[in-house]
Amino acid sequence: AQSVTQPDIHITVSEGASLELRCNYSYGATPYLFWYVQSPGQGLQLLLKYFSGDTLVQGIKGFEAEFKRSQSSFNLRKPSVHWSDAAEYFCAVGGQAGTALIFGKGTTLSVSS
Amino acid sequence: GAGVSQTPSNKVTEKGKYVELRCDPISGHTALYWYRQSLGQGPEFLIYFQGTGAADDSGLPNDRFFAVRPEGSVSTLKIQRTERGDSAVYLCASSSGTGLYNEQFFGPGTRLTVL
Numbered sequence: 001a002q003s004v005t006q007p008d009i010h011i012t013v014s015e016g017a018s019l020e021l022r023c024n025y026s027y028g029a030t031p032y033l034f035w036y037v038q039s040p041g042q043g044l045q046l047l048l049k050y051f052s053g054d055t056l057v058q059g060i061k062g063f064e065a066e067f068k069r070s071q072s073s074f075n076l077r078k079p080s081v082h083w084s085d086a087a088e089y090f091c092a093v094g095g096q097a098g099t100a101l102i103f104g105k106g107t108t109l110s111v112s113s
Numbered sequence: 114g115a116g117v118s119q120t121p122s123n124k125v126t127e128k129g130k131y132v133e134l135r136c137d138p139i140s141g142h143t144a145l146y147w148y149r150q151s152l153g154q155g156p157e158f159l160i161y162f163q164g165t166g167a168a169d170d171s172g173l174p175n176d177r178f179f180a181v182r183p184e185g186s187v188s189t190l191k192i193q194r195t196e197r198g199d200s201a202v203y204l205c206a207s208s209s210g211t212g213l214y215n216e217q218f219f220g221p222g223t224r225l226t227v228l
Contacts, residue, residue, distance in 0.1 A: 004155070032213045032214075036219075041221060042221060043116070043117065043204070043218075043219035043220050043221045043222065044156070044204070044206075044219040045219075046216055046217075049216075051214065090155050090156070092155070094213040095213070099144070099146070099161045099168065099169055099211065099212060099213065100146070100158035100161060100169065100171075100172065101148075101156070101158065101213065101217070102158070103155030103156045103157070104155050105153065105154055105155050106154075106155050
């Protein structure tokens, strides 16, 4: 079955510290992978995506993610977290012939000062 | 450059009532998606339109749920005989073309509460 697992429900990081949010997927075909951020009262915003090629992808707001096929993972990283990064983060997967995204349950990021 | 808009932002209704949720996509976007996000969950796909037709409605949970997009722009999600389990945030997204290669832009959602 196609699915996305985000093992961490809630993470707290100190401002200025590095961040890694985990994502594991199960997908029968070549996956398209995405990370979205959702702030309160805001729509989901795309941070970055992976379709093919270089397995390290850069996104907006200083985020990056690395696709590891052998581990079925697509972890999101940021070297230095800002207080404005506090939000909910969703990993999603889809297929080349597909239209619908399959989302994980999300990870809530809190940033402490 | 308006984004995707959804109305109302909040809707409270009673069990058994009928509700309509509206989505205005980004102008010119041909693809439109509806998702449902329950508390503590990620968005769950409901239905996808390409133009006026529903290209994939495999995510609709049952026949109480129906969506239309008569002129290929605005879409309405209709829920009949609402149940408490229908309480969720309903998200709409639009994209400029078919397939996941085209970014889906999401609206802020409509929070539906069924009492």
